[in-house]
Amino acid sequence: MSSGKPAVRLALLGCGTVGSEVVRLLHDQAEDLTARIGAPLELVGIAVRRLGRERGSLPVDPALFTTDALGLVKRDDVDVVIEVVGGIEPARSWLTEALRAGKSVVTANKALLAEDGATLHDAAAEGGADLYYEASVAGAIPLLRPLRESLHGDRVTRVTGIVNGTTNFILSSMDATGAGFGEALDEATELGYAEADPTADVEGFDAAAKAAILASLAFHTRVTAADVFREGMTGVTAADMASAKEMGCTIKLLCLAERGEDSSGQESVSVRVHPAMIPRSHPLASVGDAFNAVFVEAEAAGQLMFYGRGAGGTPTASAVLGDIVAAARNRLSGTRAPSESAYAHLPIRPIGEAVTRYHISLDVADRQGVLATVAGVFAQHEVSIATVRQSGRDEDATLVIVTHGAPDANLAATVEDLRELSIVRSIASVLRVEGSPA
Structure with missing residues (x-):
């Protein structure tokens, strides 16, 4: 199918799992993409680290491959630069070069956006260029564009999400089978859900980067990964999962971003990533x-849920292709995507001021007055107890306490003072509780 219009020319940086799928989709859907855009897409170069690497039956002319990414970005015949390499440098240099030159950029680089998205947005404004990054959070799920465009006339108050597939697989397996963390991680690795080094996933770094991007869009405020409170899920045990079941809950690694007031009454933003119990309802x-x-709450729209596969070559490539189509259409029509909306400049609320609930499991001496002593520590820090459950006797006595909502700093101080009590042999676990009445 010929549109009669000159092709929109693409430069692809990276040809790994995602990049290869982008190439395949561009080839397999070429006719449909031309019809949707109004002009054909032409891949004019692919930057890779090594030219001799085996790339299977990739439908592309080998002459397009180059190791000179910056040279490819600078070419005059490039309209849109697609980056799926990842990392901070040299990706930042490549993309700022493209944007300042007025070339549209499509990226899946969550780490760069979360650490220094401001540089990319400033370069886009300077060059009058488009910056699209739907694939950076939650793979194929159409999430960022609704936050950036569809909900632009509303006031988003809270975003709660499961944004890392590896950790969700592990915790879902623990919940279903009663397995411990190590067993579930081994299963995730064997099935290809977990990397050989799963640190970025299980310690929450991946989710924290995505949380920063979501908060920036939802609250019109520049939020970086350094602003996000992060706690990994390696400490979640089979006993924790069993306790959650007894409460009618399960445990998920959540990203939570919410608009609210800080201790001085000023409007601010809280962004955190940590494991939490949530009701099965x-x-x-x-x-x-x-x-x-991802569960979004807005004043006018109410509650919205976005669900789907959040990772993998094909789902992520799908999101990249959607952005390519949008960028190409804009170039043909001489328009631009919505620019960065960061007018609010809301301060970041520290974790100590976040209001949450705690689930605390204590190994205690089974003798008279224990409960009163423990309750006194909670009262001292103005933390109200919602429920108390005791199991076992003598050396196996355990107290499980769930609090009402309180500032995280008060709850953390309560836990530290409990550690000092002679009647508390150990604190078996501390988990936050979300999604239920405070």
Whole structure:
């Protein structure tokens, strides 16, 4: 199918799992993409680290490959630069060069956007160029564009999400089988859900980067990964999962971003990533396997849920292709995507001021007055106890306490003072509780 218009020319940086799928989709859907855009897409170069690497039956002319990424970006015949390499440098240099030259950029680089998205947005403004990054969070799930465009006339108050498929697979497996963390991680690795080094996933770094991007869009404020409170999920045990079941809950690694007031009454933003118990009645509780889901709450729209596969070559490439189509259409029509909206400049609220609930499991001496002493520590820090459950006797006595909502600093101080009590042999676990009445 010929549109009669000159092709929109693409430069691809990276040809790994995602990049290869982008190439395949560009080839397999070429006719449909031309019809949707109004002009054909032409891939004019692919930057890779090594030219001699085996790339299977990739439908592309080998002459397009180059190791000179910056040279490819600078070419006059490039309209749109697609980056799926990842990392901070040299990706930042490549993309700022493209944007300042007025070339549209499509990127899946969550780490760069979360650490220094400001540089990219400033370069886009300077060059009058488009910056699209739907694939940076939650793979194929159409999430960022609704936040950036569809909900632009609304006031988003809270975003709660499962944005890492590896950790969700592990916790879902622990919930279903009673396995410990190590066993579930081994299964995730064997099935290809977890990397050989799973640190970025299980310690929450990946989710924290995505949380920063979501908060920036939702609250019109520049938020970086350094602003996000982060706690990994390696400490979650089979006993924690069993305790959650007894409460009618499950445990998920959540990203939570919310608008509210700080201790001085000033409007601010809280952004955190940590494991938390949520009721099984919550929409996120049923999200299993390696799926992602994000729950958005807005004043006018109410509650919205976005769900789907959040990772993998094909789902991520799907999001990249969507951005390519949008960027290409804009170039043909001489228009631009919505520019960065960061007018609010809301301060970041520290974790100590976030209001949450705690689930605390204590190994205690089974003797008279223990409960009163423990309750006194909570009262001292103005933390109200919602429920108390005791199991076992003598050396196996355990107290499980769930609090009402309180500032995280008060709850953390309570836990530290409990550690100093002679009647508390150990604190078996501390988990936050979300998604239920405070």
